[in-house]
Amino acid sequence: MMRWIGVLAVVLGGVATAQAGQGDLVIRAHTVWTMTQGGIQEGMVLVRAGKIQAVGKDLDVPEDATVLDMRQSHLMPGLIDAHSHLGLASDPWAEMDEAVFAASADTQVLDAFDPRNQGFEQALRGGVTCALMSPGNRNPIAGQMAVVKFCGGAQAAWLIKRDAGLKFSLTQAALRYDRRPTSWPGLITFIREQLDLARQFDGETFDPQAAVLKRALDKALPVFLMASTPEELGAALDLIRDYGLDGRILGAVQADEVASRIAAQTVPVALGPVVRLNKDRDLKRAGQLAAEGVKLAFTSGAPETAASDLRTSAIYAAKYGLDRELALKGLTLHAAQMLGVANRVGSIETGKDADLVILGGDPLELTSQVQVVIVNGNIVFQREEK
Amino acid sequence: MTAFKCFIVSFVVICAMTHCADAASLVIQAGRIIPVSGPDIEDGVILIEDQKIKALGTDVVIPDDARIIDAKTKTVMPGLIDAQSRLFLLDSELNQTSGAPELDVLDALNPFDEAYREVLAQGVTTVCVVPDSSAMWVCRTALLRLNGAGSVAEMCLKSGVTVKATLGMSSRSTQSSSLERLDQYASMREAFIGAQRYLKQYEKYEHALAQYNKDKAKQKAESDSKAPLKRPEEPSKSPTHEILFQILRKEIPLQIEVHCVDDIRHALRLAHEFEFSVILDQCTEGYRMARELAGHKVPVIVGPVSVSRMTMPALAYDHHDPVNAARLSQAGIQLAIGTCAPTGLDSKFLGSAAAMAAAQGMDRDAALRAITLTPAQILGVADRIGSLDVGKDADLVICSGDPFDSFTRIEQVLIQGKVVYERKAAQ
Numbered sequence: 001m002m003r004w005i006g007v008l009a010v011v012l013g014g015v016a017t018a019q020a021g022q023g024d025l026v027i028r029a030h031t032v033w034t035m036t037q038g039g040i041q042e043g044m045v046l047v048r049a050g051k052i053q054a055v056g057k058d059l060d061v062p063e064d065a066t067v068l069d070m071r072q073s074h075l076m077p078g079l080i081d082a083h084s085h086l087g088l089a090s091d092p093w094a095e096m097d098e099a100v101f102a103a104s105a106d107t108q109v110l111d112a113f114d115p116r117n118q119g120f121e122q123a124l125r126g127g128v129t130c131a132l133m134s135p136g137n138r139n140p141i142a143g144q145m146a147v148v149k150f151c152g153g154a155q156a157a158w159l160i161k162r163d164a165g166l167k168f169s170l171t172q173a174a175l176r177y178d179r180r181p182t183s184w185p186g187l188i189t190f191i192r193e194q195l196d197l198a199r200q201f202d203g204e205t206f207d208p209q210a211a212v213l214k215r216a217l218d219k220a221l222p223v224f225l226m227a228s229t230p231e232e233l234g235a236a237l238d239l240i241r242d243y244g245l246d247g248r249i250l251g252a253v254q255a256d257e258v259a260s261r262i263a264a265q266t267v268p269v270a271l272g273p274v275v276r277l278n279k280d281r282d283l284k285r286a287g288q289l290a291a292e293g294v295k296l297a298f299t300s301g302a303p304e305t306a307a308s309d310l311r312t313s314a315i316y317a318a319k320y321g322l323d324r325e326l327a328l329k330g331l332t333l334h335a336a337q338m339l340g341v342a343n344r345v346g347s348i349e350t351g352k353d354a355d356l357v358i359l360g361g362d363p364l365e366l367t368s369q370v371q372v373v374i375v376n377g378n379i380v381f382q383r384e385e386k
Numbered sequence: 387m388t389a390f391k392c393f394i395v396s397f398v399v400i401c402a403m404t405h406c407a408d409a410a411s412l413v414i415q416a417g418r419i420i421p422v423s424g425p426d427i428e429d430g431v432i433l434i435e436d437q438k439i440k441a442l443g444t445d446v447v448i449p450d451d452a453r454i455i456d457a458k459t460k461t462v463m464p465g466l467i468d469a470q471s472r473l474f475l476l477d478s479e480l481n482q483t484s485g486a487p488e489l490d491v492l493d494a495l496n497p498f499d500e501a502y503r504e505v506l507a508q509g510v511t512t513v514c515v516v517p518d519s520s521a522m523w524v525c526r527t528a529l530l531r532l533n534g535a536g537s538v539a540e541m542c543l544k545s546g547v548t549v550k551a552t553l554g555m556s557s558r559s560t561q562s563s564s565l566e567r568l569d570q571y572a573s574m575r576e577a578f579i580g581a582q583r584y585l586k587q588y589e590k591y592e593h594a595l596a597q598y599n600k601d602k603a604k605q606k607a608e609s610d611s612k613a614p615l616k617r618p619e620e621p622s623k624s625p626t627h628e629i630l631f632q633i634l635r636k637e638i639p640l641q642i643e644v645h646c647v648d649d650i651r652h653a654l655r656l657a658h659e660f661e662f663s664v665i666l667d668q669c670t671e672g673y674r675m676a677r678e679l680a681g682h683k684v685p686v687i688v689g690p691v692s693v694s695r696m697t698m699p700a701l702a703y704d705h706h707d708p709v710n711a712a713r714l715s716q717a718g719i720q721l722a723i724g725t726c727a728p729t730g731l732d733s734k735f736l737g738s739a740a741a742m743a744a745a746q747g748m749d750r751d752a753a754l755r756a757i758t759l760t761p762a763q764i765l766g767v768a769d770r771i772g773s774l775d776v777g778k779d780a781d782l783v784i785c786s787g788d789p790f791d792s793f794t795r796i797e798q799v800l801i802q803g804k805v806v807y808e809r810k811a812a813q
Contacts, residue, residue, distance in 0.1 A: 300694075306693040308708070365792050
């Protein structure tokens with residue numbers, strides 16, 4: 001009866017495995033959670049050249065296709081982490097943020113990204129295939145974010161979106177004793193000043209800082225504001241309103257009284273990390289925000305919490321009142337929409353990237369284990385039972 | 387005087403009333419009983435009298451005057467036991483660097499901490515309170531019931547459960563070096579050598595004292611007063627040595643928090659050399675040496691299963707793997723799962739921790755046992771709690787279905803036959 005579960009080596013670097021190859025791949029599953037057309041019982045997915053070619057119940061299996069018969073298992077799109085720092089630095093807390101310049105709008109997180117980072121294995125083990133890579137919280141204007149996949153290889157394989165957004169930090173962490181801002185009101189004033197200056201930017205002079213902020217003001221670049229307490233959230237909502245930003249909120253775990261305001265301004269929220277919360281009051285937040293009509297995604301803030309625990313966050317949110325379908329969409333489709341990459345990932349639909357997760361059971365059960373992870377049609381993680 | 391009489395009378399009345407209340411039988415009609423100690427029972431009945439399980443099975447005779455809880459569509463299981471909780475500890479007690487073996491956690495508790503309510507609502511009825519300290523010697527631990535008594539004495543199921551110690555934890559924020567960890571091993575070993583020396587001296591003294599008493603009695607009987615006998619002098623003892631004696635005499639187990647493989651080996655080596663009962667605590671890298679560990683036949687309290695809820699030294703963080711509990715269990719190690727998390731509230735995730743261990747390949751029955759019967763056995767209270775068996779305390783959980791299902795609701799929780807939690811309809 002003893003079952004040894006071994007983890008096969010993760011194949012990074014976009015190298016096709018024997019199973020996937022260049023030929024077609026057909027996956028059969030107990031349920032295919034499409035995210036756009038609900039769950040298909042005894043469904044099938046046909047993968048061709050890294051993309052989803054067809055989804056349905058009784059698809060024709062091409063003669064030379066490799067068939068992955070997982071009829072006991074559930075299939076869902078690769079999970080998307082709406083805020084992560086994986087692979088950015090060997091010591092993310094020490095090296096991630098500029099220490100001197102509080103305004104780092106022109107820094108790009110992509111310049112620090114290591115596409116072969118060891119930490120990805122953990123993310124993949126949790127079924128997380130894609131993430132919004134983000135600078136830390138220590139600068140009010142933190143830098144530009146990118147959406148990547150944890151598959152390594154050539155940049156074309158892992159980079160989905162370079163200009164995913166500009167991050168602002170409205171948290172305590174952005175205050176420092178040795179440079180402006182040093183106080184909470186100073187922080188808000190600082191951000192407003194920078195935005196006001198950028199408004200006057202004419203494009204003639206060399207001002208990389210203002211050039212980026214100008215794009216944010218023109219809604220050409222989405223803005224992600226890290227804010228957790230009601231005060232921080234209130235300030236974030238004011239900034240979005242006053243400057244007409246294409247804003248999203250990161251964190252929001254203490255959104256109590258602000259929930260209806262977030263809904264009224266229709267600002268999407270990347271909530272989390274939920275897995276760190278422990279008060280019933282806070283755990284119910286996802287359900288409350290969704291009830292107000294707020295669109296939700298989930299974040300790990302990895303390595304703040306384990307990248308592999310992203311699904312756990314959604315499970316806790318659902319256990320404490322979030323609609324199950326919204327919990328699943330928060331991990332996939334809604335996250336993809338929030339990050340502006342829904343044309344590529346986030347659902348199992350014809351034409352989208354074949355980024356898929358196979359689980360031993362219902363995706364919202366803690367006891368269901370990730371068995372196989374596929375990115376761009378290649379198996380990048382497989383758990384083997386010995 | 388009158389006041390005193392009044393007090394006595396009312397005391398007797400209250401006692402009688404309490405007794406009456408306890409004497410009445412309570413019957414739970416369950417759709418499914420998971421006793422943990424044996425196979426599940428479908429459509430069973432649990433009879434509770436005097437705070438204890440009087441009978442359980444499918445053919446229990448229901449007394450006429452029994453109060454009945456209808457749980458015919460529900461599942462009943464034992465109350466969960468968190469073998470590593472911070473509940474009832476003040477926040478200021480967390481992340482400490484001090485401690486001593488003679489300290490008793492009972493003296494540091496805040497019995498009014500309301501956090502227990504949310505933990506109880508998730509089916510946890512007993513917690514072993516262990517402070518979060520990186521000191522080599524932390525303190526003696528205690529098992530507390532979440533009965534809301536508001537008094538440590540009434541909540542305490544057992545004190546002096548273990549002595550908590552740590553190895554290899556000298557630096558929390560930065561990585562400790564293997565030399566640093568070796569140094570700690572040497573320090574603990576030195577402490578035991580000292581204690582052993584004292585123990586020998588003390589046993590010699592006890593022996594001499596017995597001889598003295600015998601001689602004295604003999605002298606008295608013979609009423610022969612020759613040379614006056616000299617009473618042997620008791621060796622001086624320190625409170626620390628008192629406790630270390632108890633450990634060496636196997637009266638109390640030593641629970642050693644270890645993370646790295648070398649720390650685990652150090653703990654096992656000490657237990658072997660000084661022949662004390664050891665419980666390995668957290669045992670983060672245990673999965674890397676599961677077979678070796680199994681050979682030592684020592685119990686393990688593993689946790690946290692999920693890396694996201696923990697405060698651990700960076701060293702342990704690097705090699706933490708959620709598969710740990712599953713691997714140790716598969717190797718046949720006696721294993722309890724504790725939440726081992728930064729705050730008391732985190733004890734509410736005990737069931738989730740076991741479910742996550744099951745996801746990693748731990749047998750589901752073993753995972754449930756790891757949060758019920760096994761911690762009771764490891765912590766020496768299996769005669770009282772941990773499973774649904776005749777004679778044990780009626781600590782049980784009534785839930786809507788499979789304990790590991792994410793959406794199973796906890797309906798009612800009983801401690802010693804008393805309903806201490808009931809789910810509100812709106813929840």
